[in-house]
Amino acid sequence: MAKLQGFDFWNKTLKAARFVVAPMVDQSELAWRLLSRRHGAQLCYTPMLHAQVFVRDANYRRENLYSEVCEEDRPLITQFCANDPEVFLEAALLAQDYCDAIDLNLGCPQMIAKRGHYGAFLQDEWELLEKMIKLANEKLSVPITCKIRVFKEIEKTVAYARMLERAGCQLLTVHGRTKDQKGAMTGIASWEHIKAVRQAVNIPVFANGNIQHLSDVERCIQETGVQGVMSAEGNLHNPALFEGHNPPVWEMAEEYLEVVKQHPPCTLSYVRAHLFKLWHHTLQLHHDLREELAKVKNLEGLADVSKKLRLRCQEEIAKGNDAEEKQGSLPFPHWICQPYVRPMPKEPIVNGQRQLSKVKKAVCQKRALEDSDGSAEMLSKNKQKKRSRNPNKNFCLDQKPKYIRCEQCGNPKGNKCVFNLCRGCCKKKSYKEVADCPSYSNNKSTFYDMPL
Numbered sequence: 001m002a003k004l005q006g007f008d009f010w011n012k013t014l015k016a017a018r019f020v021v022a023p024m025v026d027q028s029e030l031a032w033r034l035l036s037r038r039h040g041a042q043l044c045y046t047p048m049l050h051a052q053v054f055v056r057d058a059n060y061r062r063e064n065l066y067s068e069v070c071e072e073d074r075p076l077i078t079q080f081c082a083n084d085p086e087v088f089l090e091a092a093l094l095a096q097d098y099c100d101a102i103d104l105n106l107g108c109p110q111m112i113a114k115r116g117h118y119g120a121f122l123q124d125e126w127e128l129l130e131k132m133i134k135l136a137n138e139k140l141s142v143p144i145t146c147k148i149r150v151f152k153e154i155e156k157t158v159a160y161a162r163m164l165e166r167a168g169c170q171l172l173t174v175h176g177r178t179k180d181q182k183g184a185m186t187g188i189a190s191w192e193h194i195k196a197v198r199q200a201v202n203i204p205v206f207a208n209g210n211i212q213h214l215s216d217v218e219r220c221i222q223e224t225g226v227q228g229v230m231s232a233e234g235n236l237h238n239p240a241l242f243e244g245h246n247p248p249v250w251e252m253a254e255e256y257l258e259v260v261k262q263h264p265p266c267t268l269s270y271v272r273a274h275l276f277k278l279w280h281h282t283l284q285l286h287h288d289l290r291e292e293l294a295k296v297k298n299l300e301g302l303a304d305v306s307k308k309l310r311l312r313c314q315e316e317i318a319k320g321n322d323a324e325e326k327q328g329s330l331p332f333p334h335w336i337c338q339p340y341v342r343p344m345p346k347e348p349i350v351n352g353q354r355q356l357s358k359v360k361k362a363v364c365q366k367r368a369l370e371d372s373d374g375s376a377e378m379l380s381k382n383k384q385k386k387r388s389r390n391p392n393k394n395f396c397l398d399q400k401p402k403y404i405r406c407e408q409c410g411n412p413k414g415n416k417c418v419f420n421l422c423r424g425c426c427k428k429k430s431y432k433e434v435a436d437c438p439s440y441s442n443n444k445s446t447f448y449d450m451p452l
Contacts, residue, residue, distance in 0.1 A: 005170050009143050010204040010227060013100050014075045014171075017043035019217065019242040020206055022232035023079040023103065023147070029270050030068040031260045033076075035252070036235060040242030043075050043228070048105050050116075051082035051091035065098050070263065077145060079103040081118040085132045089139055096142045101171070103145045104132065107208075109179040120149045120179035123160065130167040137168025147173040147208070150193040161197045172201065173230055176209040186342065195224040206230050212339035214244035236277040238337035246336050250310035253278050257303050271302055279309055281334035286312060 004013055021028060021036045023045035033044040046065065053060050065078060078099040082088035092102040106129070108119025122129060136144045146169045150157040161172055174197050176189030189209025198205045204227040207220050211231040220229050234241050239252055253275060260266045275293060276283065283290040286309065293305045313335035332338045379387065379395065387393045403412035406422035417426050418437055426437050 003141060003143060005143060006203045009101070009170050013143075014043055016227075017075065018221070018228040019043070020173075020228050020230040021045065021235055022208060022230045023048050023077075023105070024232055024236070026267075026270050027236060027273060029266060030070060030073060031256065031263055031266050032239070032270075032274060033073055034070070034259050034263065035256050036239050036242075037072065038255075039240040039245070041235075041239075042242075043077070044073065045103060046076065046078045046099070048079050048081050048108065049091070049095075051080040051088050052084075054080065054091040054094065055087060061094060065095055067265075068263075069098055075100040077101045077103050079105050079147070081105040081108060081113065081116070082132065083117050083122060083128070085128075085135045088132050089135050092136055092140055092144075096140055099142065101143045101145050102136065102140060103147055103173075104129075104136075106146055106148045107173075107175050109149065109177075109182040123149065123151070123179065126160070126163055130163060133164060133167035133169055137170075143170035144168055145171040145173070147175065149175045149177055149179050150190060150197075152178055154193055154196045157193050158196050158200045161201050165201045165203055169203065171204045171206070172197065173206040173208055176207065184342070191220060191224050194220075194226060198225045204228070208232070211241075212341075214241060217242070234339050236274070237280065237339050240337060246332060246338055248313070249278050249282065249335050249337055250306065250313065252337055253306045253310075257299070257306065260299065268297075268299065268302075271299065272296075275302055275306055277340075278337065279306070280340055281330060281338070282309055282313060285334065 010016060019040055019042045021033060021041045021044040025047050028045060028047050033041075036044060046068075049060075049064055054064075076099045078095045078101075080088060080091050080095075080102065082091065082104065088104065096102060105119050106122055110119070113119035114121050133144055133146065146164050148160065148164070151160065157174075161174070164172060174194045176191055176194045177187065181187050181189075191207065191210070194205070194207045194209075205224075206228045207224050207226040208230040211217055211220065211229055212234045216234075217229045217231075220226065231241055238246060239256070240247050256274060256278075257271070260271055272293065279293075283293070289305055289309055289312075292308075293302065296302055296305060316335075330338060383393075383395055387395075404420065405411065406413045406425055407420045408425045409422060411422040411424075413420050413422055414426060414437075417423075419426055419429055421429060430437055
C-alpha cells in the first residue's frame with residue numbers, strides 16, 4: 001500500500017488529531033500516554049530517543065519502545081534526535097513497525113542537545129537536515145515529521161519550514177519560541193510565527209506553546225489556523241487539559257498509579273517526577289511530604305505519600321479552607337489540577353521603586369545576570385555558597401590571574417618548569433629523556449628509587 005502523505009496522513013492515519021501530547025524526555029512514557037488518552041488526547045509522541053543509542057543497544061530499544069506496544073496507544077509517533085542521515089535512517093527502520101510515523105527532533109534547546117549537536121542546534125544546517133529528511137522519506141514505510149523552534153525573524157522561519165516540506169516532511173510541529181527561550185528565559189511563544197508557517201506550507205501544522213487550558217487550544221487553532229495543538233507542561237500539571245476539566249489532583253494521581261500497575265514495568269523516577277508535577281502546588285505547603293516523596297524507594301511508597309497528601313487536602317476542605325485558598329495567587333485551590341506559571345523575578349529597588357526592564361516584562365527570569373564586579377546581590381545561589389565559604393573568592397573573569405598552559409596537556413604549567421609543562425608531564429619527560437628540571441627533584445635516579 002502506498003505511503004500516505006500530508007493531509008491524507010493526518011486525516012486517515014492520525015484520524016485528524018487536534019489534541020496532541022508532546023514528546024517529553026522521561027515523561028511521555030506509556031502509562032502517561034494512556035492516562036492522557038483517557039482524558040481527551042488524540043495523538044501522543046514517545047519521549048525523545050537517541051538514534052545512535054537506539055541502533056547499538058537492544059536493551060534501549062526494548063525498554064523505550066518495543067516493550068511499550070499497546071493497542072490503546074495509537075496513533076503514536078516515535079521521536080528521535082540525530083545528526084547523521086545514515087544513523088537516523090537505521091534507527092527509524094528499527095522503529096517504524098511500532099508506530100505510525102517517525103519524528104525528527106529539531107526543537108530541543110537544552111545544553112545536552114548543544115553538546116550532542118542535535119535538536120534546535122541543527123536549525124542552521126539546512127543542507128544536512130534536507131539530506132536526513134529526504135533519505136528517511138525515501139526509505140521508510142511510514143511518514144517523516146519534524147518538530148522545530150522558530151527563528152527571531154518570521155521570514156527565516158517560513159523559509160526553514162518550506163525547506164523541510166520540500167525535503168519530504170509530511171507534518172510540522174512549530175514551537176513558537178526560539179532556542180534561547182528556555183528555563184527562566186522561557187517567555188511567551190509567538191503564535192504569529194506559527195500562523196505565518198501554516199499559511200506558507202501545504203502540509204498539516206501543529207502549534208506548541210502557551211497552552212494551559214482548553215480555551216487556549218481553541219483560541220490557538222482559531223488565531224493560527226493550525227490542524228492541531230500540542231501540550232507539554234500544561235499536560236503534565238493537568239492530564240485532563242484536553243477535556244476542559246480541572247479535577248482534584250488525587251483523582252489524576254490515583255488513576256495514573258493504577259495505569260502504571262496495569263502496564264509494568266515503569267521506571268520509578270518517571271512516576272516520582274509525575275507525582276511531583278501533579279502535586280506541585282500542594283507540596284509548596286507540605287514540605288515534610290515533599291521530602292518523603294523524594295526519598296521513598298518503591299511504587300507502594302509513592303502511592304502512600306500521594307494518599308497522605310489527599311487526606312491532608314480533604315482535611316482542609318472539611319475545615320472550610322476551600323474559599324480561603326481561592327483568594328491566593330492560584331486560580332483554584334492548590335489541590336485542583338492547574339498550570340504552573342513561573343513567577344517574575346524580583347527586581348532591584350532604585351529610589352524606592354522596583355525597576356522592571358521591557359525585556360524582563362516579556363521574559364521570566366529566575367534571577368538577574370551577574371555583573372562584572374561579582375556583587376553578592378547579583379551572584380547565583382551556587383556562587384553565593386562558594387563566597388560564604390571563602391569571602392575572598394573572586395568571580396570576575398577580568399581580575400582572575402592568567403595561567404600559562406602546559407604545552408602538552410593544556411593544564412596550568414609549573415611556575416618554575418623549564419620545559420613549560422605541568423607537574424605530571426614534566427615527570428614523564430624527566431623519566432623518558434633523562435632530563436632534569438630544577439622545579440622538581442625528578443631526575444632519572446629519583447624514578448629508579450620510587451617504589452613500584
